[in-house]
Amino acid sequence: MNKSSIIIIDYGMGNIRSVLNKIHRAGHNAEVSYQHEMIEKADKLILPGVGHFSNGMKRLKERNLLEILNRRVLTDKIPILGICLGMQLLTLHSEEGDVNGLGWIDAETIRFRINDIRHKVPHMGWNSIEQKKESRLLNGIPDSSYFYFVHSYHVKCNKAEDILTTSNYVYDFVSAVEKENIFGTQFHPEKSHGTGERMLNNFLNI
Numbered sequence: 001m002n003k004s005s006i007i008i009i010d011y012g013m014g015n016i017r018s019v020l021n022k023i024h025r026a027g028h029n030a031e032v033s034y035q036h037e038m039i040e041k042a043d044k045l046i047l048p049g050v051g052h053f054s055n056g057m058k059r060l061k062e063r064n065l066l067e068i069l070n071r072r073v074l075t076d077k078i079p080i081l082g083i084c085l086g087m088q089l090l091t092l093h094s095e096e097g098d099v100n101g102l103g104w105i106d107a108e109t110i111r112f113r114i115n116d117i118r119h120k121v122p123h124m125g126w127n128s129i130e131q132k133k134e135s136r137l138l139n140g141i142p143d144s145s146y147f148y149f150v151h152s153y154h155v156k157c158n159k160a161e162d163i164l165t166t167s168n169y170v171y172d173f174v175s176a177v178e179k180e181n182i183f184g185t186q187f188h189p190e191k192s193h194g195t196g197e198r199m200l201n202n203f204l205n206i
Contacts, residue, residue, distance in 0.1 A: 004043035006030040006204060009069075011059040013085060014050035015190065019200075022190040026201040034063045044078060044204060045069075048190075049085030053109060053153070054097025056089050066102075073104060077181045081203050087177065087184030088155060096153050104182050107157040107174070114170050122152040127187070129165040129175050137164065137176070137183055139202045145195050147175075147187035154186060 006023065008016055010032045023030045023046075030046070031038065039045065049056055060066055073080050082090050091101045094109035101109065112121045128144045154173040157163050164183070167175035177184045183203060189196035 004204070005038075005041050006044045006046065007038050007042040008032045008046045008048060009039070009065065010034045011049075011056070011063055011065060013048070013056050013059060015048050015084070015188070018188075019046060019048050019083065019190045022197055022200055023204065026197050026204065028201075028204045034065060036064075036068050039065075039068050039072060042072070042078065044206070045072065045080040046203075047080060047082045047086035047089065049083065049089065050150075051085055052096060053085065053088055053094040053101070054099045056085050057097075057099055057101060060089070060102075069102070073182065079181045079183065079203065079206050081200075082182075082184035083190070084151060084186060084188055087186055088153060090177070090182060090184050091155055094153065105155070105157065105162055105177055105179055105184070106159050107155050107162065107177070109153050110156050111153050112169070112173075116170055119170050122150055123154075123169045124150045127167045127169065127175075129167050129187075130172075131165050132163045133161075133178070135164055135178050136206050137178065137199060137202050140198055141195060141202075146192070147185070147189065147196060148191040149175075149187045151186060155184075 164176040
């Protein structure tokens with residue numbers, strides 16, 4: 001059993017229980033919290049989320065989480081995994097609500113530019129990933145593996161080196177990012193069966 005302290009950040013934006021259950025299935029302990037003393041002691045952080053970008057930033061601010069998260073991630077360099085909205089919040093700015101994000105990844109969050117009526121937004125369902133660089137997060141996960149997506153917005157990176165994977169929905173978009181200790185997935189590993197469990201396990205073993 002992994003003895004490191006894993007905190008799933010609770011800022012009131014959904015899907016926390018499914019992430020926690022998948023972590024337990026992978027054989028790790030984790031706790032859900034927004035308490036500063038818990039985040040202070042954490043070895044790894046997970047920032048999940050479903051919903052509106054501006055609401056996500058508002059909730060983080062209401063729970064006074066910005067300063068401690070910036071310090072733990074940018075100064076202490078502990079690993080963090082953003083999932084879905086959690087990945088989008090890592091970016092500089094989002095069109096959804098026209099608000100700034102955490103700014104840890106040099107990227108923007110934009111709405112899908114799709115005019116083809118055969119392809120609906122939100123993009124929902126299973127889609128494959130194309131790996132753009134080697135990563136401990138992808139250990140044992142074959143290229144073109146499938147993951148589960150539900151999103152209307154996606155991340156557009158300004159630096160190619162931050163792109164971990166891309167996927168295609170009418171056009172290619174960034175489906176995972178990695179910059180030093182900062183990881184993010186647009187898809188939901190907690191809803192992606194065995195492959196998703198493997199990815200979470202990889203993160204928790206970093």
